[in-house]
Amino acid sequence: MEDQQIIELYWARSEQAIRESETKYGAFCLSIARNILAQEQDAEECVNDTWLRAWNAMPPQRPGILSAFFGKLTRNLSLDRWRYNRAAKRGGPQVETALEELGECIPAPGRPEDRLEERETAALISRFLREQPQLDRVLFLRRYWYLDSVAALAERFSMNENTVKSRLHRTRLRLKEVLLREGVAV
Template identity: 30%
Template sequence: MPGRVILSQDGNVSNPEQEQAWLNQALAGNQQAFGRLVEVYQAPVFNLAYRMLGNPGEAEEAAQDAFLKALTRLQTYDRSHKFSTWLLSITSHQCIDRLRRRRFTWLSIEDNPALEWLASSSGRPDESALRREAGDEVRAQLDRLEPTYRLPLILRYWHDLSYAEIAGVMGITEAAVKSRLHRARLQMAEHLTKRPASAVTTAPRQSGVVQVL
C-alpha cells in the first residue's frame, strides 16, 4: 500500500520518498501515479488559480489545464527543483494566459458568486458578516493588481513561498521578486486605507476534486 503524502502550507511534502516514487512511475507512463500527485497538489494549484482569476469555475478549469500540461510535459521537469515549484509555475502561466485573453478586464467582486469564506461555525452572525466583508475587500484589491504584482503577493502570503521559490516560479531574479512585492504591498495599502480596516481571510474551499485522468 503506498505511503501517505501530506503537503504542508510551505509546499513541502511529508513523504518525499513516496513523491519521488510516484514521479518515477509517472515518468515511466503510469497515469495512476500521476493521479496520486494530482491528489497531493490539487489544493494549492486551485488556490493559486482562484487568487489569480477571482472565479471558482474558471480557477478549476485553469487547474485542470495546468495538470494536463504538467502531464504532457513531465519529461521536461528538472528534478533539481521542487516539483511543487515547477507545477505552480505552470499554473501561474495558465492563469496569466487567461487574464490576457480577458484583455485585462478584471471581474469585480460583484460578478462572482457567493463564496464560502473560512469562519468559525460558533461565531455570531455579525462576526461572520465581517469576515465575509473582509474577504470580499481583499479579493477586490487583488483583482486591481496587475498579474505581475498579484502573482508574487499570492505566492508569498497565501502559499508561504520563499523569495527564491517565487523567483523560480516566475522565472525572474530574487531582487525582482522583492521589488514587485514592495510595489504590490504599496498598491494594496493605498486601496485598503480608503476603506475601514479589515482582516485577511483565506480562499474559498475547492468545490470538488480536480480530475484530469
C-alpha cells in the same frame, strides 16, 4: 505519496501520476487559480490544464520542487486565462490592481535583449527579497506571486488592511531603489 515517487510516475507515463498530483497538490493549485480568476469553472479548468502541462513536461523535465513547479504552471495558465477574459471584458479588478502596483517598480519587457536583463532583474529581486524581514517578504510574495487580495492578507496575518498596504508600498519603494541603484530602468 512523496514528490519523487510522483515524478517517477510521470516519467513512467503512468496516469496515476495525475491522480496523485491532484490528491496532494489540487487544493494548493486551486487556491492559486482562484486568487487570479473570478470564475470557479475557469479556476478548475486551469488546474486540470496544470496536470496536462505537467504530463507534457515530464519527461524531459525533472522538477526539483514539485509544489513550486505545479504552482508556477497553475499561475501562468491562470494569468493567461485572466488576460483572455479581460480582453473579452470578463476579468476582475483584483489581478489588474496587483499587477499595476508591481508595475510601478518592475521594468516592462519589450526588446529582444530584455531576456538577459530579465534574468538579471529576477536575480536582483530574489536577492532583495531574501534580505527583507520575513513578514515583508511573505506579504510581497503572497500579494504579487499568489495574487492574494489585501483583505485576505490582512485576515491571514491578523493585520489592518492599511498596515498591509503600507508595508507593501514601502517594500515596493525599497525594491525600486535597489533596481535603480543597480542600473535597471524602471
